[in-house]
Every structure is written in C-alpha cells, then in structure tokens.
Amino acid sequence: MSRKSAREAAMSLLYQKIFTEDYDIEKLQSMVDGRLDLDEKDMSYIEDILNGCNRNMDKIDEIIRSGSIGWRFDRISKVDLSILRLALYEILYRDDIPESVSINEAVELAKKYGGEKTGSFVNGILGNFIRSRNK
Secondary structure, eight states, X not given: OOHHHHHHHHHHHHHHHHHHSSOOHHHHHHHHTTTXXXXXXXXXXXXXXXXXXXXXXXXXXXXXXXXXXXXXXXXXXXXXXXXXHHHHHHHHHOTTSOHHHHHHHHHHHHHHHSOTTXXXXXXXXXXXXXXXXXX
C-alpha cells in the first residue's frame, strides 16, 4: 500500500473515533481486504497516527481553534477536523514527512472527502500555522 492510502485509512479511523470514541483497526483491515493491502509498515504508520493524535489531541485541537478564525470549533466539519488532526500530527511529530507533503496530502484528502471550500480551509489553517511557527 502507498503512504497516500495509509494516510487515507488513518483519516477514516480518526473520523470514526469522533463518533464512536474509539477506532477498530481490525475492522478497517477486513473492510479493505482485497481492495487495499495494508502491510506491516502501513499498519505501523496508521497506529502511530492514531496513538499520537490521541496523546496530543488537546495541543492539536488548540492549534485548529486558534487557526479557524471566524469558525467555532464545534462547527468545523468532522471530515475537515479529521484531516487537520492528521496533518498537524504529521507536521508536529513526524520528522520523516516534510511539512509540504503533509499539507499537500491534507488538501488532496479535503478535496476528495470535503465540501466545495474544504481544500482552501484546510490549506489556510495549515499554512497559517506553518508561517506562525517559522517566525
């Protein structure tokens, strides 16, 4: 499986957790069996994303809150929230993934799964965070 597909699976599980307070990697694997081939490296990446987002949710969500000017946090689409959490975790805690890749992949996920303006919204929050961090 490619990192792009593993990222998409991780985003789906983060989305699932919003509604069920948990995620089920085994269920994901059984759903994608035959369509996607999750290898050990992919599962390790997905588990890192899920566990890392869980451990750092308060910090990640605070970045989203401060970057979503004009939007109440609870009004942010759950898909957008899942994508932002994934991307911010990668940016903050995964040294093996360039910031630009995390942002580009997040925008692509947003275009695929979000609304008409989701790509711009996600790009804006992530871009503003990177710029403020690099000052």
